[in-house]
Amino acid sequence: MAVVKSVCYVIKTFTINDADKVAVVLTEGGLKKSLIAKNGARLKSAVAGKLDPFNFIEAEWFEKEGQKLQPLNSAAIKKSYFKRISGDMGRFMAFSFYSELADLLVHGEEGSPKFYRLLTHTFDFLETHDDLQTATAYFMFWGLKLLGVFPDFETCAQCGTGLSDGQNCGFSTEKFYCSQCRPQLKPLPEGVPGRLRIMSKQPLSKLIPDPDSDLALLTICNNIFTAFTGRETKSFSLMKPFVFPAG
Ligand SMILES: [Zn+2]
Numbered sequence: 001m002a003v004v005k006s007v008c009y010v011i012k013t014f015t016i017n018d019a020d021k022v023a024v025v026l027t028e029g030g031l032k033k034s035l036i037a038k039n040g041a042r043l044k045s046a047v048a049g050k051l052d053p054f055n056f057i058e059a060e061w062f063e064k065e066g067q068k069l070q071p072l073n074s075a076a077i078k079k080s081y082f083k084r085i086s087g088d089m090g091r092f093m094a095f096s097f098y099s100e101l102a103d104l105l106v107h108g109e110e111g112s113p114k115f116y117r118l119l120t121h122t123f124d125f126l127e128t129h130d131d132l133q134t135a136t137a138y139f140m141f142w143g144l145k146l147l148g149v150f151p152d153f154e155t156c157a158q159c160g161t162g163l164s165d166g167q168n169c170g171f172s173t174e175k176f177y178c179s180q181c182r183p184q185l186k187p188l189p190e191g192v193p194g195r196l197r198i199m200s201k202q203p204l205s206k207l208i209p210d211p212d213s214d215l216a217l218l219t220i221c222n223n224i225f226t227a228f229t230g231r232e233t234k235s236f237s238l239m240k241p242f243v244f245p246a247g
Pocket of ligand 1: 156157158159160161177178179180181182
């Protein structure tokens with residue numbers, strides 16, 4: 001048994017055995033862990049208010065191999081976004097969506113520190129910006145890209161022609177095609193190929209809002225996600241009307 005200390009993002013929490021609280025967290029090493037706080041669900045618990053979703057905490061726990069729940073030793077808040085959501089449904093929905101993606105995309109023993117950095121980058125951005133549309137498209141695009149499941153968007157999957165204009169580009173079953181190879185596909189909004197190129201090179205804070213391209217991109221990402229994981233996110237359709245009210 002080893003003592004482990006890490007800054008973590010709290011993805012979700014639930015209560016078991018009436019009073020014990022389980023926090024599913026993403027560590028800065030990009031691993032998903034389930035930490036259990038004995039009596040942590042009681043009001044007077046030392047972890048009350050700390051193990052809440054959307055919090056970044058510094059946690060220490062006893063790690064035992066092969067054990068599902070790791071006993072939490074201590075937790076302290078580093079940064080809390082829990083209060084930021086009060087009265088802000090857009091942020092609440094967006095944060096819930098990011099948490100669900102982290103929960104469903106992160107697996108296994110090999111961590112993805114880059115995924116953790118993507119999460120902190122997105123939250124940092126939303127501390128000083130209100131552009132939930134760009135942030136949400138960026139988070140999902142990069143989340144899939146880091147896992148290696150976002151397809152090549154610069155060339156047609158069939159003939160290899162460069163895809164520079166949405167009008168000549170369509171998307172079907174996880175791949176991008178030119179309009180010559182797949183004339184039956186609905187053309188993408190014109191800005192999508194350019195948006196993808198910019199997103200793959202620029203940090204979030206450098207991006208200029210482009211809601212039409214971002215909504216199209218997010219829909220593509222959601223298709224890829226469903227094909228890859230074999231399941232739908234619960235929060236995608238809930239989040240969409242709040243983050244893209246005009247969509
Ligand atoms: Zn083609």
